[in-house]
Amino acid sequence: MSGLDQYRQEIDHIDEELVELFLRRMEITGRVGEWKAAHGVPVLDAGRERQVIAAKTALAADPARRADVAELYESIMAISRRQQRGLVTEDAGDPGYAAYVEAVAKARPPVERPRVVYQGEPGCYSEEAAVGFFGKDVSSRGLPWFNDVFTALERGEADYAVLPVENSSTGSIRQVYDLLAQYHYYMVGEYQVKVEHCLMALPGVGLEDIRTVYSHEQGLMQSEKYLDQHREWERVPTLDTAGSAKQVAETGDRTAAAICSRRAAEIYGLHILAEGVNYNSQNHTRFVVVAPVMELRPGRNKISALFRLPHQSGSLHEILTVFAVQGLNLLKIESRPIPGRGWEYLFFLDFTGDLAAPGMDGMLHELSQLASQVRILGNFKAWEDEDA
Secondary structure, X not given: OOHHHHHHHHHHHHHHHHHHHHHHHHHHHHHHHHHHHHHOOOOOOXXXXXXXXXXXXXXXXXXXXXXXXXXXXXXXXXXXXXXXXOOOOOXXXXXXXXXXXXXXXXXXXXXXXXXXXXXXXXXXXXXXXXXXHHOOOOEEEEEOOHHHHHHHHHOOOOOEEEEEEEEOOOEEOHHHHHHHHHOOOEEEEEEEEEOOOEEEEOOOOOHHHOOEEEEEHHHHHHOHHHHHHHOOOEEEEEOOXXXXXXXXXXXXXXXXXXXXXXXXXXXXXXXXXXXXXXXXXXXXXXXXXXXXXXXXXXXXXXXXXXXXXXXXXXXXXXHHHHHHHHOOOEEEEEXXXXXXXXXXXXXXXXXXXXXXXXXXXXXXXXXXXHOOEEEEEEEEOOHHHOOO
8 A cells, every 4th residue: 555545544534533523513503403493592603603713723733724723613613503594493683684584575576668777878888788688679768977877766767777887807897886885776687798899980080180089987998908009099088988979979079089889889970990999809798787676587596795794804704604605606706995984895795596595594694694784685697597
């Protein structure tokens, strides 16, 4: 037997002992769960768990292994809580969890012949997303600012809003995430648009005539490599890409150009000087469909949530351990600073799942107990499955 085989054999023997001890531990934690159920005690005792993890970590003589021991016991604790939640019935308790339960109870069916709003002028990518999600006959209109879109929902002037949240080249749209945190609305769907920027100007204008280029800040960033070949051009951000095309058309400025979609060029009568000026040929923007009321449409397989975590070491890792133990695929995590609270953050998470799935309710209850604040932003069908 080689030295490696001997080491592996020793590990196998140790693993047999570990499994036996783990099963014995789970038997005892099951009894603890039965006791908690009988006496109306909640599953999670965060203070007790921190004491246990600290005590077990201290048993490791090698300081380099203490973090590993802590991680091991965080997972064991999460598995134990999952077991006990099958035995213990808890009330709503946390306000975030109670709000989620109420939202699910009041969920509405999709609105027929909906009124849809988006940010931008006709011909922008947001309008394209609205048409793609709701169909070509959708009744939609553009508004100047992202905040105007949320206000339209608040006033009952629209049933849905279509908003960009992420671009594959330039990342998240921070203004939209901040507004999602501010307004207690729900994501009910998503749609993805391939972004193909064109440089356009008035008919008869050539590249040599251009002095200023207008576009949304995202359009300028996504076309940065092309624009760097023309450093003499001034780059001016606008409210949206189609709005920049409208501006060039209405001003009649023959030294100005816009970066936006081919459809915008057709709408505003501009001539395309260059196609595909975005540096990433696989440039896509993900849009979410937002409603003032939760909807649980067929085929939903993606959940979005917002968390504010305690300002203490390991709080984010503790939350992520719950996802790992539950076997849920974490698709995205985004952080945004909390105004007025230095170095504290809100976390937006997307993960796979259905709110109606067995065990999901208990998992969300646990997350609401671990986090300082939790909000479920929606449960909808992921874009990747749209054409499946």
